[in-house]
Amino acid sequence: AQSVTQLDSQVPVFEEAPVELRCNYSSSVSVYLFWYVQYPNQGLQLLLKYLSGSTLVKSINGFEAEFNKSQTSFHLRKPSVHISDTAEYFCAVISDTGRRALTFGSGTRLQVQP
């Protein structure tokens, strides 16, 4: 079984400031990692994925995340946030054992203030 911990339930930040949303996971087997973003009254949109290869993955809108196997972490970062980044962010893992269920963290609410 695996679990995901998102340590911060809310992160307030001013516009154009950097931000880091933390994600740690626990698993007895290898995992694949994802970040999803959810805007109010909408479903989840894939932001980033780590399947293999380079441990630093980047999105088209300036977010990046780094897979750290020794720390079992997959923190999400952005050097300069915009008002439009205000949303709920979910970290998720899936094992490579063949089970298809995503295990999600409880989410981090990013609140960007002007």
Add this chain to the structure above:
Amino acid sequence: DTGVSQDPRHKITKRGQNVTFRCDPISEHNRLYWYRQTLGQGPEFLTYFQNEAQLEKSRLLSDRFSAERPKGSFSTLEIQRTEQGDSAMYLCASSSQGNQPQHFGDGTRLSIL
């Protein structure tokens, strides 16, 4: 790619009634998933189909819940004798083979009066 489509977007019903939700996955995706999300929480896995076969079910899926994907295309999730605790957002997702990511619909929000 028209995305994952879910219907209805909102459903309000009285306790004890039956409800059915529909999910249309991305057309070339053979895998389909149902999740439930309660307020302030991340989604929780309910069940998974590969084509028409239901391959995995969570313990959350009580005997009042049933899901089908009869022709390997759209899927339905039915809840019988709804209870207050069933109030949640029900999310559908689909994916292709391998470890490709799951793509989610906008969900059906169920409110039990």
